[in-house]
Amino acid sequence: xPMAAAEIERMIRDAIPDxxxxxxxxxxxxxxxxxxxxxxxxxxxxxxxxxxxxxQALGGRMGGELHALQLTTDIPAxx
Amino acid sequence: MTxxxxxxxxxxxxxxxxxxxxKGTPLFPQCGFSSRAIAILDRLxxxxxxxxxxxxxxxxxxxxxxxxxxxxxxxxxxxxxVGGSDIMMEMYETGELAALMxxxxxxxxx
Numbered sequence: 001x002p003m004a005a006a007e008i009e010r011m012i013r014d015a016i017p018d019x020x021x022x023x024x025x026x027x028x029x030x031x032x033x034x035x036x037x038x039x040x041x042x043x044x045x046x047x048x049x050x051x052x053x054x055x056q057a058l059g060g061r062m063g064g065e066l067h068a069l070q071l072t073t074d075i076p077a078x079x
Numbered sequence: 080m081t082x083x084x085x086x087x088x089x090x091x092x093x094x095x096x097x098x099x100x101x102k103g104t105p106l107f108p109q110c111g112f113s114s115r116a117i118a119i120l121d122r123l124x125x126x127x128x129x130x131x132x133x134x135x136x137x138x139x140x141x142x143x144x145x146x147x148x149x150x151x152x153x154x155x156x157x158x159x160x161v162g163g164s165d166i167m168m169e170m171y172e173t174g175e176l177a178a179l180m181x182x183x184x185x186x187x188x189x
Contacts, residue, residue, distance in 0.1 A: 047162060047166045047169065047170070048148075048160065048161070048162050048166065051162065051163070051165070051166060052147065052148070055148070055149055055150075060149070062149045062150060063143065063149030063150045063151075064149075067150070068111075070165055071165050072165055072169060
């Protein structure tokens, strides 16, 4: 079963409370999403480590149910 | 996960300057993310090797433990895990990936 965008956003925000999460449904099929995660707590953290934190937030569903999630991370603009 | 598989992966990673674990082959990628990773490497013009995880279930599962990373493709440069296709794309667009290859002294493709 694919995951709903709201569920993906909730899991990321639960694990990374300062995150702003933007989910885009790429194919309109509820199965291919892009997630952009912006958090001040990512400052000084490598891209790999930021992505790992988001993957961990998704609790093992990444690569399985969420095989088609494009994920980019950033720190808030102006900081 | 057997140590034997981890050893095999370790040897592959150590033995190839630029190594992409992917689904399919460079000519016939079997998923969009792998296809994107190949396009980036080709655009950078570096010599690379690839491992088709669809041909080896041990490596397909083992690579996830090896890197503590749940998705494929996975790029390694000089033994170091760089990331998946999203990270490759971000680093390509900012020029960081080309800089990384240059820093590591990676050979150009013939």
